[in-house]
Amino acid sequence: QKEVEQDPGPLSVPEGAIVSLNCTYSNSAFQYFMWYRQYSRKGPELLMYTYSSGNKEDGRFTAQVDKSSKYISLFIRDSQPSDSATYLCAMTRTGFQKLVFGTGTRLLVSP
Amino acid sequence: GVTQSPTHLIKTRGQQVTLRCSSQSGHNTVSWYQQALGQGPQFIFQYYREEENGRGNFPPRFSGLQFPNDSSELNVNALELDDSALYLCASSLEKGGGTDTQYFGPGTRLTVL
Numbered sequence: 001q002k003e004v005e006q007d008p009g010p011l012s013v014p015e016g017a018i019v020s021l022n023c024t025y026s027n028s029a030f031q032y033f034m035w036y037r038q039y040s041r042k043g044p045e046l047l048m049y050t051y052s053s054g055n056k057e058d059g060r061f062t063a064q065v066d067k068s069s070k071y072i073s074l075f076i077r078d079s080q081p082s083d084s085a086t087y088l089c090a091m092t093r094t095g096f097q098k099l100v101f102g103t104g105t106r107l108l109v110s111p
Numbered sequence: 112g113v114t115q116s117p118t119h120l121i122k123t124r125g126q127q128v129t130l131r132c133s134s135q136s137g138h139n140t141v142s143w144y145q146q147a148l149g150q151g152p153q154f155i156f157q158y159y160r161e162e163e164n165g166r167g168n169f170p171p172r173f174s175g176l177q178f179p180n181d182s183s184e185l186n187v188n189a190l191e192l193d194d195s196a197l198y199l200c201a202s203s204l205e206k207g208g209g210t211d212t213q214y215f216g217p218g219t220r221l222t223v224l
Contacts, residue, residue, distance in 0.1 A: 004151075036215075042217055043217045044215045046213075088152075097157040098142070099152070101152050
């Protein structure tokens with residue numbers, strides 16, 4: 001079993017839809033949770049960074065962490081074709097050198 | 112930002128390769144990740160102030176160097192077909208990947224034939 005599970009998709013939605021992306025994890029020691037966006041042939045770009053449980057909002061993006069369920073989510077409101085990319089969840093804990101990534105979910109937003 | 116060279120590279124099995132990374136100015140830590148097609152990045156190792164500071168499940172033929180001028184290298188010896196992947200470097204200001212944001216470069220795509 002992988003430490004972080006993420007549905008690879010693709011997830012296809014029409015422009016303007018609300019998108020929900022999710023990851024589950026098995027290591028209860030993880031404390032820091034990130035969402036990265038990766039366009040084709042590019043490096044990952046940090047979108048959201050949260051610590052422990054709770055919600056964080058930044059523009060059209062909302063990140064949620066439920067540590068009791070070991071479940072994190074990224075919501076994208078009013079999705080745009082420019083949001084079409086692969087979304088990677090990542091997590092780590094204090095003293096850990098590495099980020100542990102999910103496989104990424106490919107999102108396609110059609111005009 | 113973080114830059115990497117070359118963009119693409121084609122090698123044959125058994126050869127050696129060196130990939131280069133230039134960190135954001137002032138960042139003390141560089142991490143290297145391998146991203147196979149359709150997978151998330153996998154941690155190779157991290158360097159902090161020119162010393163290896165943690166390693167993932169990669170064999171010793173993967174090695175690295177970090178230089179004082181914000182540059183670093185990933186070296187891979189005895190290339191295997193499964194080494195074909197996108198290699199990403201990420202720099203951060205402090206040691207460790209938890210409390211500090213890692214900024215990724217665009218990657219080097221390595222193809223091993």
